[in-house]
Amino acid sequence: MAEETSTGALDVSEPAAWQGRWASAVALVGAIILIGLLGLVTLTNRNREAALELERNVYETMHLVRAVDGSIARAEAALGRFALDEDLETSGTSYYQEWRRAAFHIGRLRSLVRNDEEQLERVTLLRQLFNRRGEELGRAATAASRQQGTAALGLFYSAAGSDTLTQLQAQLDAIEDAARQTLNERVRASQAASDSADRFMMWLGWVAVAISLLAIALSYWAYKAFAEGRIARSQADLEAERSAELERAVQARTRELSTANERLQDEMSERAAAEEKLRQVQKMEAVGQLTGGIAHDFNNMLAVVVGGLDLAKRRMRTSPREAEDHIDSALEGATRASALTRRLLTFARAEPLLPEAIAPSTLVQNMLELIDRTIGERIRVHTSFPDEPWHVWADQNGLENAILNLCVNARDAMAETGDLTIAVANATLGDGEVGALDAGEYVRVTVADTGRGIAPEHMERVFEPFFTTKPVGKGTGLGLSQIFGFARQSGGDIVLESEVGRGTSVSIYLPHAVGVTAAAETPRHGFGQAEEIRPALHSGRILVVEDDPRVSRSTVSALQELGHRPHAVPGGAEALRILEEEGGFDLVITDVVMPNMTGVELAREVGRTYPGLGILFVTGYVGEAGTLDELGGRPVLRKPFTVAQLAAAVESAMTRREGYDAAAE
16 A cells, blocks of 8 residues: 555656646746847847937938038128128128138038048048138138228129039038938838837737746646746846836936037137137237327327427527428428328228329429438438339329338338338239239339348238237338228239348339329429418408317418408308308318218208309318218318418319309300
8 A cells, every 4th residue: 555655646746747847948948038039129229229329420410511501601691791891890700700610510520420431531522622612712701801892892703603612512412412311221220120129029028928827827836937937027127127227328318418519509609709809809909009109100290399399489589590490390290290190091991082193203203302301311212213104093192101101111121221212113014913903004113122021921911900020119010001901992902022131022003094194283282391372363252161260260361371361160050151141252161070060061052052152171081071972072171281282272172163153154
């Protein structure tokens, strides 16, 4: 009986053992399948995240392409405005900022596609086209910054017709198309990875259900297999949690990137503000340098004026001849102060040019004595003039100031010893032979010295305002820029050649005034000269309109000295009232800049009511009161003036009035 019991127990235990083994095997196989599916799910999720990351990379590439395109378009639009209004602080700054922003975006684009050889090659070509376009537009920007209005517009329109912009746009489109194609591939890859993940998750669910059912069925025989299945499910939950944590980490990283981008934008804004502050500091330094130079020059001139007048007053009775010499010195100092003021106004575009017929050869010959006194006796002056001097149509004061300024620069470059050559020549130029000048006949005025010359690195900046190679306190940097502006405003150009240690040569080209003879030249009178004042040929009654009582008294006294009958009023309203009440005036001499009613407005009213009445403008600064066009072609006498200059201006205005009356009859 004992043996039977033992055998039966053995028979019962063996099927249970086999069932346990089968349950364990099935559970092990299920666990292996489950782990494999989990691994596939994890791998699929990683592939999907990689595809999403690549997709974001492509989106950023497309965004940068559009940013580059937009920045280039805005830069060219700003350059167009800059070429029109020549406003460096607004339009010019907008152009430079937009162009730098485009370059910055291209740099980011290159960094972004560095792992894609084809895209990297396209971006490299884009950079080359961008640099070439920058050179084309840079010429127009440089011309606009130098206030070369017509030349800047010409260069801008020439750049607009270049095929570089078309190639640049085509390259941007190629990069964007390649990025879009890559994006489509990445989207398909991401979608495939997502579908695979969903499919694996579905399979994982079914396997989990099968394992759960099998574990329940075999739990009676194989608790261990059931426990392993439970462990497998726990591991699956852990992997899912890890996947969720990975997703949260990606989101956190995305937020960090967004924060970093915002911080970068803030840093760019701060840097732009810092650059603006730096420009303001540089501007203030330039103004300080200009103010110091002007104060130095004016103090020297005032010292001559005040000292000369004081000495003349002391010698008036004891030595009249010596007193006259001191008065001449004071007048010369006043002349230089007036010339400096006019140069400043011309540089600031506040003083219009008054062109007239000039023979540069005659002008230089008349200036030689002044030039000798200015540059000193240690410098030898050589001159050269053509056999048949041509005339030009230009502002005589502007040309005189330009030549004198070049002589002073030559003196400083030669350390007040050396050879100075002033040459006037007739030149026939071809199209584009000198700068942007058209083909034709020109008069060339050249001032050459044997000084130290200009370094090559400074040649590109010599015409910039406030730039000077002289030591601190020796120059304001206005000279060459003012001469450059005068030449361009007169329809000409300026050429500078220099060699270190050999000297410098500056040539001013002015258009030949064809048909003008010596008889057509406007007579001029200067300060400090012995002027013979002859009685007026056309004595008459003159209405003087001047708001400054001292200038008014001086003008009235000068007119009385010339034999006229002047009547002074302080403003335009009073002038109209006197004309209406009294009448009988032959000429109106009026200041231009006056309160309440400007001289231009007064002339307009007088012209409507008294069309035959002559008008002579007297001004030291036209400013906002009018331009040459608004002055209506009437004669203009600049302050300060001598009695002889006043006599000539009044005679010219009276002659014009008689011509008008004769035409009316």
